[in-house]
Amino acid sequence: MYTRSELLDIVVIDGQARGIVTRNLITGETQTHAAHAVVLATGGYGNVFYLSTNAKYCNVTAAWRAHKKGAYFANPCFTQIHPTCIPVSGDYQSKLTLMSESLRNDGRVWVPKTVEMAERVRKGEVKPQDIKEDDRDYFLERKYPAFGNLVPRDVASRNAKQMCDEGRGVGSTGLAVYLDFADVIKRTSAEAVSQKYGNLFEMYEKITDENPYEMPMRIYPAVHYTMGGLWVDYNLQTTIPGLYAAGECNFSDHGANRLGASALMQGLADGYFVIPYTIGDYLASTPPKPVTTDHPAFAEAKAGVQARVEQLLSINGNRTPDQFHKALGHIMWEYCGMARNAEGLKHAKAAIQQLRREFWQDVKVVGSNEDMNQALEKAGRVADFLELGELMVDDALDRNESCGGHFREEYQTPEGEALRDDDHYAYVAAWEYMGDNQPERLNKEELVFENVKLTQRSYK
Ligand SMILES: Cc1cc2nc3c(=O)[nH]c(=O)nc-3n(C[C@H](O)[C@H](O)[C@H](O)COP(=O)(O)OP(=O)(O)OC[C@H]3O[C@@H](n4cnc5c(N)ncnc54)[C@H](O)[C@@H]3O)c2cc1C
Numbered sequence: 001m002y003t004r005s006e007l008l009d010i011v012v013i014d015g016q017a018r019g020i021v022t023r024n025l026i027t028g029e030t031q032t033h034a035a036h037a038v039v040l041a042t043g044g045y046g047n048v049f050y051l052s053t054n055a056k057y058c059n060v061t062a063a064w065r066a067h068k069k070g071a072y073f074a075n076p077c078f079t080q081i082h083p084t085c086i087p088v089s090g091d092y093q094s095k096l097t098l099m100s101e102s103l104r105n106d107g108r109v110w111v112p113k114t115v116e117m118a119e120r121v122r123k124g125e126v127k128p129q130d131i132k133e134d135d136r137d138y139f140l141e142r143k144y145p146a147f148g149n150l151v152p153r154d155v156a157s158r159n160a161k162q163m164c165d166e167g168r169g170v171g172s173t174g175l176a177v178y179l180d181f182a183d184v185i186k187r188t189s190a191e192a193v194s195q196k197y198g199n200l201f202e203m204y205e206k207i208t209d210e211n212p213y214e215m216p217m218r219i220y221p222a223v224h225y226t227m228g229g230l231w232v233d234y235n236l237q238t239t240i241p242g243l244y245a246a247g248e249c250n251f252s253d254h255g256a257n258r259l260g261a262s263a264l265m266q267g268l269a270d271g272y273f274v275i276p277y278t279i280g281d282y283l284a285s286t287p288p289k290p291v292t293t294d295h296p297a298f299a300e301a302k303a304g305v306q307a308r309v310e311q312l313l314s315i316n317g318n319r320t321p322d323q324f325h326k327a328l329g330h331i332m333w334e335y336c337g338m339a340r341n342a343e344g345l346k347h348a349k350a351a352i353q354q355l356r357r358e359f360w361q362d363v364k365v366v367g368s369n370e371d372m373n374q375a376l377e378k379a380g381r382v383a384d385f386l387e388l389g390e391l392m393v394d395d396a397l398d399r400n401e402s403c404g405g406h407f408r409e410e411y412q413t414p415e416g417e418a419l420r421d422d423d424h425y426a427y428v429a430a431w432e433y434m435g436d437n438q439p440e441r442l443n444k445e446e447l448v449f450e451n452v453k454l455t456q457r458s459y460k
Pocket residue numbers: 005006007008041042043044053054055057058059061062098224225246247248249261262263264265267
């Protein structure tokens with residue numbers, strides 16, 4: 001077990017993954033490890049948006065360094081935005097809190113029917129519980145009578161955004177909708193609701209200082225899960241032989257939507273049922289030659305990692321890694337978030353390139369390498385996010401359609417639903433790294449549907 005170690009590079013010898021380079025987070029020591037094969041299970045990259053429901057440590061570094069060593073990165077622009085999170089409350093927030101999906105079983109989602117009423121609510125002149133039924137718009141129930149409040153996450157999120165864009169959002173920022181339990185409390189009892197959701201209600205009250213038994217919760221969508229990741233084949237092998245990716249760090253299983261599938265289930269399936277067999281098959285059919293960390297490829301990868309650490313420490317600029325991360329997150333959320341369009345994406349691409357240039361001239365990493373140094377850890381991850389962000393934008397720009405977790409405003413039905421273009425975009429976009437500051441090459445893996453017919457989703 002190597003806890004408190006961060007993987008910072010993959011070692012590839014004769015085209016096969018043969019080891020890793022890590023940094024000890026307590027001592028700063030760079031270490032190398034040789035292996036017959038390498039498995040990455042390093043999670044998703046939702047934190048590229050800075051604010052997300054993910055743990056603060058979640059990052060793309062392991063997958064990104066593998067990408068730069070030759071592993072394709074697939075469908076990076078597909079991000080799942082979860083509809084029921086506690087809204088952003090201020091500039092100094094570093095994380096968003098998820099309110100469980102299960103709440104939509106009983107909670108009813110609504111906003112005031114008119115902009116005027118929403119304004120009065122935002123100013124605190126009217127309390128939500130005092131708004132009459134006739135003055136409320138239960139927009140999911142109205143628009144999707146068959147599914148109501150249980151429409152998939154992408155649909156619920158986009159509709160909440162639309163209500164706020166129309167000026168009918170609530171809360172002090174206007175970026176929230178209500179999730180209301182008054183009906184179920186009336187129909188059953190507060191006690192019954194507490195038995196089902198008591199812990200969540202308590203958490204909500206602790207964070208917002210509002211009692212959801214007495215007034216509706218305020219919720220807003222937040223980045224939650226990344227469907228893109230390292231491209232893998234059926235055996236979970238990346239395009240580097242001997243390098244495997246399991247769980248959220250690969251792109252597989254959930255496709256573009258992950259509308260109802262379980263991420264945890266995928267992680268378990270990958271770890272229990274796939275990897276143990278496919279790695280055995282790889283080792284049996286491609287016996288790797290003996291390799292130790294004395295091989296020059298380890299020294300080279302180690303030197304590269306150390307040089308990068310030294311570079312980050314030597315810049316000594318004026319802005320912290322967090323400041324750059326926040327700025328990147330803002331660009332990603334505004335232009336590559338719940339809704340995207342070509343103009344915004346082009347703007348985002350230029351803005352990210354500019355921010356990346358500034359990062360390498362002006363980042364300030366305090367402390368040293370020989371000690372525990374979270375600023376240094378963050379700086380390395382932010383540097384990788386700054387490259388990934390541009391690829392996400394490129395991927396979103398390439399896909400001239402709307403599809404699940406990727407909604408291009410130019411491509412929607414007259415009712416405002418996602419409009420796919422299966423003739424041109426029924427492929428996995430697998431991006432190939434071509435060198436620093438070079439455009440990545442797009443490889444297309446065609447999606448073949450043998451047993452189902454592709455149709456427009458409808459929740460009406
Ligand atoms: C709030 C929340 C609620 C969720 N609820 C559900 C749910 O109800 N159902 C469901 O199916 N899914 C849910 N998910 C999604 C699911 O939890 C994740 O998709 C899943 O945990 C991913 O598992 P993983 O093992 O692939 O990655 P992770 O659990 O993210 O583990 C990755 C590990 O790798 C480590 N790591 C990362 N980079 C490096 C590096 N460079 N070097 C060394 N270590 C590294 C990380 O520290 C972490 O320990 C939820 C997610 C969140 C955030």
